[in-house]
Amino acid sequence: MLRMSTLLLRTLRDDPADAEVASHRLLVRAGYVRRIAAGVYSWLPLGYITLRNIERIIREEMDEAGFQEVHFPSLLPREPYESTNRWEEYGPNLFRLKDRRGNDYLLGPTHEEMFTLMVKGEYSSYKDLPLSIYQIQTKFRDEARPRSGIIRGREFVMKDSYSFDLDDAGLAVSYEKHRNAYIKTFERLHMKYNIVSAVSGAMGGSRSEEFLAPCPTGEDTYVLCEKCGYAANVEAMITKVDAYAGAEPAAMEIFDSPSTPTIDSLVTLLNEKFGEGYQASDTLKNVLLMADGKAISILVPGDREVDLKRLEANLPGVLELRLFEDADFAKHPGLVKGYVGPQDAAKFGITVYADPRVVLGSHWVTGANERDKHVRFVTHGRDFTIEKFIEAAEVRAGDLCPNCSTPVVIDRAIEIGHIFQLGRKYAEALDLTVLDKDGKSQVVTMGSYGIGVSRAVAAIAEQTYDELGLNWPREVAPADVHIVATGKDDLPFNTAEQLAKELEAAGLRIMLDDRRDASPGVKFKDAELIGIPFIVIVGKALADGKIELRVRRTGDKSEVLLESAVAQIVSVVTAN
RNA sequence: CGGGGCGUAGCGUAGUGGCUAGCGCGCCUGCUUUGGGAGCAGGAGACCGGGAGUUCGAAUCUCCCCGCCCCGACCA
Numbered sequence: 001m002l003r004m005s006t007l008l009l010r011t012l013r014d015d016p017a018d019a020e021v022a023s024h025r026l027l028v029r030a031g032y033v034r035r036i037a038a039g040v041y042s043w044l045p046l047g048y049i050t051l052r053n054i055e056r057i058i059r060e061e062m063d064e065a066g067f068q069e070v071h072f073p074s075l076l077p078r079e080p081y082e083s084t085n086r087w088e089e090y091g092p093n094l095f096r097l098k099d100r101r102g103n104d105y106l107l108g109p110t111h112e113e114m115f116t117l118m119v120k121g122e123y124s125s126y127k128d129l130p131l132s133i134y135q136i137q138t139k140f141r142d143e144a145r146p147r148s149g150i151i152r153g154r155e156f157v158m159k160d161s162y163s164f165d166l167d168d169a170g171l172a173v174s175y176e177k178h179r180n181a182y183i184k185t186f187e188r189l190h191m192k193y194n195i196v197s198a199v200s201g202a203m204g205g206s207r208s209e210e211f212l213a214p215c216p217t218g219e220d221t222y223v224l225c226e227k228c229g230y231a232a233n234v235e236a237m238i239t240k241v242d243a244y245a246g247a248e249p250a251a252m253e254i255f256d257s258p259s260t261p262t263i264d265s266l267v268t269l270l271n272e273k274f275g276e277g278y279q280a281s282d283t284l285k286n287v288l289l290m291a292d293g294k295a296i297s298i299l300v301p302g303d304r305e306v307d308l309k310r311l312e313a314n315l316p317g318v319l320e321l322r323l324f325e326d327a328d329f330a331k332h333p334g335l336v337k338g339y340v341g342p343q344d345a346a347k348f349g350i351t352v353y354a355d356p357r358v359v360l361g362s363h364w365v366t367g368a369n370e371r372d373k374h375v376r377f378v379t380h381g382r383d384f385t386i387e388k389f390i391e392a393a394e395v396r397a398g399d400l401c402p403n404c405s406t407p408v409v410i411d412r413a414i415e416i417g418h419i420f421q422l423g424r425k426y427a428e429a430l431d432l433t434v435l436d437k438d439g440k441s442q443v444v445t446m447g448s449y450g451i452g453v454s455r456a457v458a459a460i461a462e463q464t465y466d467e468l469g470l471n472w473p474r475e476v477a478p479a480d481v482h483i484v485a486t487g488k489d490d491l492p493f494n495t496a497e498q499l500a501k502e503l504e505a506a507g508l509r510i511m512l513d514d515r516r517d518a519s520p521g522v523k524f525k526d527a528e529l530i531g532i533p534f535i536v537i538v539g540k541a542l543a544d545g546k547i548e549l550r551v552r553r554t555g556d557k558s559e560v561l562l563e564s565a566v567a568q569i570v571s572v573v574t575a576n
Numbered sequence: 577c578g579g580g581g582c583g584u585a586g587c588g589u590a591g592u593g594g595c596u597a598g599c600g601c602g603c604c605u606g607c608u609u610u611g612g613g614a615g616c617a618g619g620a621g622a623c624c625g626g627g628a629g630u631u632c633g634a635a636u637c638u639c640c641c642c643g644c645c646c647c648g649a650c651c652a
Contacts, residue, residue, distance in 0.1 A: 010586075010587090010602070010603095011613095012586090012587055012588085012601085012602085013587080013588080013600095013601055013602080013613065014587060014588040014589090014600090014601070015587095015588080016587070016588085017582085017583095017587085017588070017589090017644095017645085018582090018644060018645055019645085020645070020646070028587095029587095035644090037643085037644090038643085038644065038645090086652085089652095090652080091650095092577095093650085093651070093652095109652075110652055112652075141651080141652095143650085143651065144577070144649080144650050144651075145577095145646095145647095145648090145649090145650075145651090147645085147646080152651085219651090418652090420652095422652095448652080450652090486610065486611060487610065487611090488609080488610055516610095518610090518613095519609080519610055519611090519612080519613075519614055520610060520611045520612065521610090521611075521612035521613050521614080522612085522613050522614090523611095523612090523613095524611075524612050524613085525612070525613050526613085537611080539610090539611060540611055548611095
């Protein structure tokens with residue numbers, strides 16, 4: 001039983017000055033966490049109970065799915081991370097340190113290497129697979145900008161699992177099992193979430209999905225179709241296009257277009273010159289970039305920008321991507337800044353990619369590769385060709401859902417889980433192989449699955465808080481029932497004490513406000529701020545032999561006869 | 577890492593060159609009070625983020641450093 005009279009807790013009446021987002025503000029005010037450094041937090045009793053409740057739910061669901069829990073140190077030697085090249089690759093986000101002998105160590109930002117090595121150390125036969133193992137562990141990442149309290153910390157608790165399979169079909173099964181376990185877990189946590197397609201990117205692998213908890217303070221933006229439920233990371237959004245249905249375009253026609261380096265100025269000129277209701281989307285923008293030292297051009301309709309993150313996610317294997325600079329133009333004398341067109345790209349040695357909207361057979365107004373000249377009726381397939389289509393144009397609210405053509409919305413969310421098919425990258429780097437049926441050595445294929453545990457505390461707070469304070473789902477809350485005793489004599493306190501014992505015996509977790517020196521107002525405010533889902537008040541109504549039961553979430557209040565209180569409370573609470 | 581803001585007691589804050597750094601919450605003592613953050617009286621708690629400088633005199637001005645928050649870049 002938790003007792004307010006002795007609990008290490010001091011609620012704050014004012015919002016802390018350094019907390020902006022609601023979850024951070026309330027978790028500090030309600031005495032759950034305290035900031036120690038940027039992105040580093042201590043957990044007070046209430047907070048730690050809540051965190052452990054979430055851990056327990058996750059653990060139960062992982063065990064239920066047949067995954068085995070293991071545990072690795074946070075303090076790790078350099079070598080394993082050397083063989084996968086991540087000692088370097090992880091860059092400044094890695095906390096590095098030295099022991100007294102000067103040997104390099106790191107604080108684990110993620111544990112792919114250790115999991116892989118653990119399996120390598122024990123297993124060597126296909127008969128041992130499939131295997132899924134997980135841990136709940138503190139991770140360390142020296143983020144450039146920790147933010148939003150415990151939503152993005154530099155030290156945080158994460159559940160990470162890895163699956164090990166002989167082949168892709170097995171990986172698909174393990175992936176699906178994790179996906180289902182995650183669905184069950186987040187349902188139990190009472191979270192609202194969307195499963196969103198993501199781009200697996202440089203990590204390789206074929207499938208990747210994120211569990212995103214919609215929330216205005218979230219730092220991820222994603223695309224959602226409210227009609228069919230299609231959800232995708234902005235990077236993974238698929239552009240819906242129709243085949244070109246117009247007439248065969250006229251031959252290319254070059255025209256003078258002095259001082260029209262921008263799309264706007266070009267559209268104005270087009271309408272003056274040809275009067276045909278030209279729009280920015282009729283022009284073709286040629287965005288020039290350097291990809292690992294190679295010049296590439298991305299063709300997008302003139303009303304769209306190139307989204308560099310999206311481009312990068314869809315250009316696997318490219319390490320350095322940047323926009324053309326003046327020096328790059330100098331190296332490609334055929335290219336005239338502001339007047340570039342794809343017609344001569346092959347001649348200039350430029351690889352051309354195009355947004356899917358630049359469909360085969362469509363015609364465009366674009367640069368003539370001559371100063372002050374543009375050209376119209378430039379037709380894809382006839383006048384230029386591309387290397388391939390690429391999803392690189394910015395995504396906007398109102399773009400069409402690839403499944404059902406409904407305009408999509410763009411929403412914000414907190415990433416609470418991520419599952420993806422890792423493939424063989426780590427198994428290859430660390431030489432994790434097993435012998436198959438035929439006695440041949442096979443590289444194992446892996447999946448990687450994460451849940452942000454400490455982040456979930458904040459995400460749940462964000463999705464449930466109200467103007468009175470925190471407002472937890474029952475399983476997550478630090479207790480089921482918060483009993484408040486008010487009054488000046490012993491009767492309500494003794495009654496509350498007795499009630500607390502009986503409810504506890506009935507299996508409920510109880511917080512008892514047994515403070516004699518606090519006024520009723522203070523106790524009510526504290527109870528609401530702390531956010532335990534049921535509040536029982538033992539006070540004034542005792543005169544009629546009753547207690548009051550309140551439901552924090554709905555604000556419902558009802559009076560219950562003391563004799564039947566235990567049964568009533570248990571039934572209301574467990575029905576929830 | 578770029579841009580912006582802030583650093584005064586546990587928390588929230590006032591104080592822009594001049595008395596002993598002020599107030600509210602919280603904390604301690606006593607009395608009163610007990611259904612919506614009670615009242616009165618008394619009290620403890622601050623090297624004003626750190627260092628250097630300017631000045632007769634610095635929380636206040638200057639320089640350097642550190643820390644924190646927000647926007648952006650970044651984020652297996």
